[in-house]
Amino acid sequence: MRPSILLSTLALALVAQATSLTGNRALVLLDNLDDTDSYMELWNDFQSRDYNVTIRETSSPIALSRYDQREFDHLIFLSPKMKEYPKGMSAKAVVGFVADGGNVLLAASPELSSTLRELSREFDVEFDNRFTTVLDHFNYDDNLGNKQHDVIAVNPKTHMAKINAIVPQDAVSGPVLFRGMAHSVNPTNSLLTSVLWAPQEAYSWESVNLEEIADQDPNVSGKDISFVSVLQARNNARVAFLGSTEMLTDKFFNAKAKKHGEAETVSGNRKFIEELTKWTFREKGVLEVVAVEHHKVGELEAPAHYRIKDNMTYTIHLAEYHDGEWHPFSADDVQLELIMLDPYVRKTLDQIALTEESTVGSFSTTVQLPDQYGVFKFMVNYKRPGLGYVESVTTVGIHPFRHDQYPRFISQAKPYYTSAASMGVGLLIFSFVYLWGGLDSSAKTTKKA
Structure with missing residues (x-):
């Protein structure tokens, strides 16, 4: 841990x-x-x-x-x-x-x-x-x-x-x-x-x-x-x-x-x-956010910012208070929202299996960040009758690709590539015909008297 x-x-x-x-x-x-x-x-x-x-x-x-x-x-x-x-x-x-x-x-x-x-x-x-x-x-x-x-x-x-x-x-x-x-x-x-x-x-x-x-x-x-x-x-x-x-x-x-x-x-x-x-009197049914983690898939530390379309893993750790002690919280309806004015992504978190040594309930998921750059909020807004409200907000910047990070060829642009290539081929054919495909130079010309 x-x-x-x-x-x-x-x-x-x-x-x-x-x-x-x-x-x-x-x-x-x-x-x-x-x-x-x-x-x-x-x-x-x-x-x-x-x-x-x-x-x-x-x-x-x-x-x-x-x-x-x-x-x-x-x-x-x-x-x-x-x-x-x-x-x-x-x-x-x-x-x-x-x-x-x-x-x-x-x-x-x-x-x-x-x-x-x-x-x-x-x-x-x-x-x-x-x-x-x-x-x-x-x-x-x-x-x-x-x-x-x-x-x-x-x-x-x-x-x-x-x-x-x-x-x-x-x-x-x-x-x-x-x-x-x-x-x-x-x-x-x-x-x-x-x-x-x-x-x-x-x-x-x-x-x-x-x-x-x-x-x-x-x-x-x-x-x-x-x-x-x-x-x-x-x-x-x-x-x-x-x-x-x-x-x-x-x-x-x-x-x-x-x-x-x-x-x-x-x-x-x-x-x-x-x-x-x-x-x-809040002796039970109280939820507390113990920790929040997020990072790129394959990494362990949270980056300074993400890039659009990155695959990101988000984890939140929740504890529930009852019987005078804190216990791991269990649920199957905790959701993560990626919000910039409106939610771009909403996904239900999967609970990590509890063990005898677990002191908190951990919920995690992996999502692909939206193709939209700006300042996003990673929000867990969990409100259920009888349980304490949980509202965890993490503000993260999502940047666009740098100029050298875009792919050289885009599959969606194949029609444009084809039209450009066909224009080039047509120009070559026209030039060849114009330069070497004209009238025979040995032919005699007829002059009027």
Whole structure:
């Protein structure tokens, strides 16, 4: 392995000492400190993952940054009733916190205030009207939602995104219990991903009128209802939106889930929230470019510039962070683009076979440079849901042939060569006939008298 790769791998190993790559300082906002006891299992989980958790009421003054440095690395809103931001905090400050690389988890309830509703809209997430809740008369939990059918047992096999980087399919063994409000995500926003959604029979309705007969259509129903959604910003900061604060409570963590008409089983909330928070706080699904190499075929070092039509080998080394360590990244859809205003070449990279000693995933390909000289970018722009974005750009100059590097004869010009040769042959024949093929000089001329 090259020395540059070894140095980069060592640097990654030093960073990997923390469980989260962003940091371990987490701020939790509660409507009332009395609610702390409802989330003891969650606090214990954070403590086991080496987080330094600070719990504050929304009435306490809070500063997210000081001297242009973040005071916290993660921000958790468990305060759906918050009517106004704590002193020192604002929607602009929260957006700036994300822009600075901080991660946010926002949990709602039917009493969600307009303050957090407006904050969610900053990220293209729209919660349903206040005092609405999601109901399902077919997929409700018999233990917690038997009366009003407002506790929904969601099957993760059919209603959870198949993105193992966020929540692996085999990690959640039982149904996820949900009681809360619906939200929807903008389908045109490629940064947003719905992780958990409602069954087809679910609908959103006013929680204060559950005893009355429905006299109008619900605002949102079926698969349009998102229970949990995530956003990964362009700077790889992560934001999670949950329609329920109860999903995170000890009551739902320790509940025995019993979907109506099925056998009782263990609730999948604890494992689902654990995997979701690991992703949100950048404990997994993070990609890093360790090294980039490019050179002419048959050579080892990168040249100062290339020449048009050169055969070039490009290699990129990627590592993925999870379980507190960096591992080789594997994929079959990493592509290389050669761009000058527009892509001239786009080719899928082949992964080099991993060995027991591999510390990074290496992807390589050989391409012929385009017949166009100028300044090109060798770009790998790899963006997949759940994984950290990779954008590697290498700027390289491609020169034309020198005057003495062009071939003496070009096969495409054979018609021109033939026409020139035929003209020469014709000239020789004409000259020969003109000079030696005239009248006989011995012939007598006749003069008029």
